[in-house]
Amino acid sequence: MTEPLRVAIAGLGTVGAGVIRLLEANGSLITRRAGRSIEVVAVSARDRAKDRGIDISGLDWVDDPIELARHPRADVVVELVGGSDGPALALARAALGAGKSFVTANKAMIAHHGLELARAAEAHDAAMKFEAAVAGGVPVIKGLREGAAANEIARVYGILNGTCNYILSKMESEGSDFADVLAEAQALGYAEADPGFDIDGVDAAHKLSILASLAFGTSPSFGDVAIGGVRHVVAADIAEAAALGYRIRLIGIAEAGESGLFQRVHPYLIPMRHPLAHVQGSLNAVVAEGNYVGRLFFQGAGAGDGPTASAVVADLIDIARGEFGPPYAMPAESLAAQARADSGERRASAYIRLNVADRVGVLAEIATAMRDAGVSIESLIQRGAAADGSVLVVIVTHESPERCVEQALATLRGSASLMAEPMWMHILDE
Template sequence: MTATQPLRVALAGLGTVGAGVVKLLDANRDLIERRAGRGIEIVAVSARDRAKDRGVDIARFAWEDDTARLADRSDADVVVELVGGSDGPALALARATLAGGKSLVTANKAMMAHHGLELAQAAETAGAALKFEAAVAGGVPVIKGLRDGAAANRIDRVYGILNGTCNFILTKMEAEGRDFADVLAEAQALGFAEADASFDIDGVDAAHKLSILASLSFGTGPAFGDVATGGIRHVLAADIAEAAALGFKVRLVGVAEAGPHGLFQRVHAHLVPVDHPLAHVSGALNAVVAEGNFVGRLLFQGAGAGDGPTASAVVADLIDIARGEFGPPYAMPAASLSAPNAADSGDRRGRAYLRFMVADKVGVLAEIAAAMRDAGVSIESLMQRGAEADGSVLVAIVTHEGPERSVAHALDKLRGSPSLAGEPLWMHIL
């Protein structure tokens, strides 16, 4: 045992992750103390329901009914925020913690995406640590990898699979040929998706994480509002089958790239070549790729959620604080972070997969082809599949490389056409 005073922790939130933190500190107590150079002890907790059975003994900790009071406790050195939400009690606790000179550990990607710059400035002013490894990709140490391991590199692009719920749904659809709604219902029954899964399936959760990765990679303030965000709710089993026939897999991918015209950030369903590492990320796993100018391509992959992986990231941050490793939260002082200039996606060049559900009648293909021609979109291949139960047929187009503005213009020309049964689906090819 060391004579050094233990790091004293106040824990807000005793859900899956909070209970996981308690279990991990209990299970690996001796190992953690050896690695941290001192013990790490929870002294106080707060949650909604004191009587709830969480599978851990919380009677040994002081209890606060008001979460905000954790920031004022004189017997705590650091507060762990696992309440969630971009604002409200979580943000109030974070602000009070840092204003009081205490360090903060959080798994709250929404709060960091919306208020990360403010909190980083507060931490640096107070001489406190702000750690948020668990906010992106669960137990995968991608934030440490970018902030510390790749610190000597200029990062040109960072991208990846950032939402395990979407990846579970897409790979299940891929393996079993089932449609989205059916697999979503199964994911909800298994606990992989919330009852209201819109944050996941519409790409918002991944966009929060991407804005954090972009800030770390490119030295800009987090700019969640600049992330062009789309999800997977309109992907059909037929789209996944078409992608497979073309040598691709469908994945929800977040991409951030710095260029001469600004910072580009987008979360969108992509066709990923089968020989790309992201094509082999299955189930609820996450994966992040960063491309550095000296280190080359780095791949971080692992469990992106769950009590064990996320608690692992939280406790790793506590170990850093116990060691006295504070440092700037975003790899450089907050004052050095530049204001991001959002790049126009229309200037980007790439290939696209476009899917239309159309009426089974003469002239429809000619109408689509004419819209592509008039917008300057070059068609690489065009496929038409048999009629659906409602009489519509699927038409899928793969374009040659060209500016995204042209594809958007072609789709605008077709919008409202009586030949189309619903909105077209546009997926970028990675």
């Protein structure tokens, strides 16, 4: 009989405990699909006595997670500690250096150190897999690495952070302001006590840089992602977008072209006809556009113990079958370094929200700034005066180079009529 695949797990939080529960609950099915059983033999976590709802009494307990890399019975190390550096990175280096295969859900570590780790995996004939690092249980990495491997990908983009999508969906359905919905999300456990990693776009940017590397065969370049979040989206933006036929979503988008690699995370207005406009709550969704397969759409739960554990175990099944292959779908040395694309010449329509003083001549001042910058206005909406004496002006532009829109906003920022920082959101083309 084939020997079982023996696994050591670092981190017994919701996902680590979920992996053990899943292997127990679906053990017979997993064995049939993998061709051999998958058994956890060792674990490491902060508190040995904590009740996690799982039985670990028969497993080897290791206080120092790095020691799992040297565990004599472990074939694979699963890292669920988190963090781009520290113990997680030390464990990854040690495990791959020892020739053990490595599975992780750690998007920050892969975004920052994925190329180094891929080289180590290839040098030691070990597998390195990270399906759970992007979109939880949604098999988007496998889809890009395997299902769409024959295609040239023109663009990959999507909703990559469930916390932001939950907040924007609630603002949309209830007409609430951002701060109120964020507080509710924190109370329900959908958002962290310090939510900046999510709402400022960093989490989505980590995932986008991974997807871009897989889609385009480029070296991971998290530092080149232009990052913006959702904390300045207000209820009025949601309402105005709806009136114009759009929904607002935090979108990560990447394209590779002659001018370099473009990567951005930012709130976008999504046309109601687009499937991303209908992704609600904490779901994630990714779109990849291939030259032969056309548009691929992946949607599902992007976080949680069940979906993330499902992705981790799927990677373990691949390893049990002997399906290793390069972590980025091609050898690490084949990944091309690409310069950061200049976004200034990108042409798109824009949504601009201005809070200005309620006085004669303000609209003419706005129109002049747009005209002088070479930006054509498609529509302009003015709402009534607020308690502070400001009026809301919403502009949708025709397609214009982004540098021209920035020039117009720079002019308006110097105006005494402007009473708050402008809000500029891009409109996703279909």
